[in-house]
Amino acid sequence: MTSSTLGTLKRQALDALGAGRLEEAADLYRRLLAQDAGAADLWNNLGVILSELKRPAEAAAALRAALILRPDYDKPWVGLGGEAYGGDRLDEAVRCWTRAIRLDPQQGAGLWFNLGVTRQMRGEAAEAALAFDRAEALLPDDPRVASQRLLCLNYLDLSGERLLAEHRRFDERFGGRAGGRTGERAEGGASSRPAIPHANRPDPEKRLRIGYLSVEFREHLGAYFLTPLFETASRSRFEIVCYSILPVAHGDAHTARFKAQADGWRDVGHLDDEALAAQIRADGIDILVDLAGHSGLNRLPMLALRPAPVQVTWLGYPNSTGMTSVDYRIVDPVSDPVGPTDTHAVETLVRLPAPFLCFRPPASAPPVVPLPAGATGAVTFGSFNKLSKITDGTIALWAEVLRRAPDARLLLKDRPLSDPGTAAAMKARFAAVGVDPDRLDLVGFIRDAAGHLAAYNRIDIALDPHPYNGTITTCDTLWMGAPLVTLAGSRHAARVGASLMTAIGLPELVAATPDRYAAIAADLAGDLTRLMRLRMGMRERVRASALCDETRFMRNLETAYRLIWRRWCDDAATGRLA
Structure with missing residues (x-):
């Protein structure tokens, strides 16, 4: 085959790849390799295409062929990392991507972002934050990267003031489209250009149109709290x-x-910020409630366009949005004590009678079993929180608990623990602080919800991570009978456990210091009679508590809605919105 013919085939292959004709592109690359099997770039391109075609074994073989030919070639390592990530082999993904970065430190933002996500999933929050720093430096105009970095920072032991400063930077970069609160000069460098006036009738007693903006109208968060x-x-x-x-x-x-229960429903994932804001404004929403904050899929930059006269954030994120276009954040006096925590938020904090959320227990939950320690002969502490919350500080905290309860075990459950490399790394982290890895039980992914909940029947006492407490996991833990020991910190993420335990009438399990945390956990482990009594009464305790009182919660939430609406009406009447 002549060089001219090879050149034509290469152009055809690239054209087919660019047009999404993957099978055709794969065939063309195979024809090229039949003539030039020593071309590492052709093997790499074939590997990329096979990966897109969901043929991971073939893709990996092609990528490794490229590396045999060129060991210093960075692109196949990127592809192999992607294949490993897709197969939940997170340890391998990190190793492959790190190798690619060593070979070419000028990797793009996408690789740094993926590395950050993977490290975060493995419980390496500090390393993840550094990766997100690099991704953000390369993509400074992408709010999704900025939000993911901010979410990661919540896992670190940072002060509320430092975190607020970081969140304000988001507003400086992405909140300048429409300025801050109506009638006010935006803070933190955002544009002071006034928002478009709203046509909403300033009637303090009218039927209010509440808009909820979320990605969680589904089983996960929705079934529990919405x-x-x-x-x-x-x-x-x-x-x-x-x-x-x-x-x-x-x-x-x-x-x-x-969807059936809503008065109005809009699928808006396909709309850009301007179109979404226009839709909300056209719908005449009085109070728009963001349920995401900086977590997951969010539309925070759209809020800067001020589609509703009153904008609120609640539930989905354990911190301030940092945006002056968001007026209020819904919390409670335990999660956010009056005074210090007011300096952690751009928004005005609205404190509901605790707790700041309401839990609908899962109908699929199996019965609570008798104390697991009775069958195993030893108390089992446990946490089903994401590994991202298990920071070095949390490991040190739990290591002290295990030192004070020398016969006890610790069970951790999270999907990444299905990966042997991630599980081994977690055991090594505990070993580094003196905990025998044989005292750990590591559980990975359980597909069905009932099976996941049944796994809680293996733990006697739950340990809350710090400084980012559990929320859904805490509610599940309590519903399945295990009391929770928590350390109350200085900011919201570190006080959710205190709010929930106070709500169910067990404030004595809330510690003010790490030493007290370890003492409470060890004392509880040493009193099986008390532990059994707590366990067998826990479900009824939770059911009868403020945590599950939906009518009480909604009246308090709706009272808050009415009060902040009246404030807007007062401002409209006095001209403060001009």
Whole structure:
């Protein structure tokens, strides 16, 4: 085959790849390799295509062939890392991507971002934050990268003041489209250009249109905490309109139920910020409630366009948005004590009677079993939180608990622990602080919800991570009978456990210091009679508590909505919105 013919085939292969004709492109690269099997770039390109075609074994073989020919070639390591990540082999993914960076330190933002996500999943939050720093430096205009970095910072032991400063930077970069609160000069460097006036009628007692903006109208967060918003709302006084960021194809039975119960429903994942803001404004929303913050899929930059006269953030993120266009953040006096925590937020904190959320127990939960220690002969501490919350500080905290309860075991469960490399790394971290790895039970992914909940029946006492407490995991833990020991910190993420334990009437399990945390956990482990009594009464305790009182919660939330609406009406009447 002549060089001219080879050149034509290469152009055809690239054209087919660019046009998405992957099978054709793969065939063309095979023809090229039949003539030039020593071309590492051709093997790499074939590997990339096979990966797109969801043929991981063939893709990996092609990428490794490229590396045999050129060991210093960075691109196949990027591809192999992607294949490992797709197969939940997170340890291998980190090693491959790190190798690619060593070979070419000028890697793009996408690789740094993926490395950050993977390290975060493995419980390496500090390393993840550094990767996100690099990704953000390369993509300074991408709010998704900035939000992911901010989410990661919550796992670190940083002060509320430092975190607020970091969040304000987001507003400086992405909140300048429409300025801050209506009638005010934006803080932190955002544009002071006034927002477009709203046509909403400033009637303090009218039926309010509440808009909820979320990706969680589904089983995960929705089934646990959003159900009261639909089933217990005062429909004569409040109208509910949902803006679902969730791709339509990813909905489930809960999505359908929420859609049927809403007064209005908009699938908005495909809309850009301007179109989404225009839709919300056209719908006449009085109070727009963001349920994401900087977590997951969010539309925070859109809030800078001020589509609603009153904008609120709640539930989905354990910190301030940092945005002056968000007026209020809903918390409680335990999660955010009056005084110090007010300096951690740009928003005005609205404190509901604790707790700041309401839990709908999962219908699929199996019965609570008798104390597991009775069958195993030893108390088992446990945490089902994401590994990203298990920082070095948390490991040190739990290591002290295990030193004081020398016969006890520790069970950790999170999907990444299905990866042998990630599990080995977690054991090594505990070994480094003197904990025998044989005292750890590591559990990975359990597919069905009932099986996941049944795994809680293996733990006697739950340990809350610090400084980022559990929320859904804490509610599940309590519903499955295990009391939780938590350390109350100085900011919201580190005080959610205190809020939940106070709500169910067990404030004595909330520690003010690390030493007290270890003492409470060890004392509880040494009193099996008390532990059994707590366990067998826990489900009824939770059911009867403020944590599950949906009517109480919704009346408090709706009272807050009415009060902040009246404030807007007062401002409109006095001209302070001009």
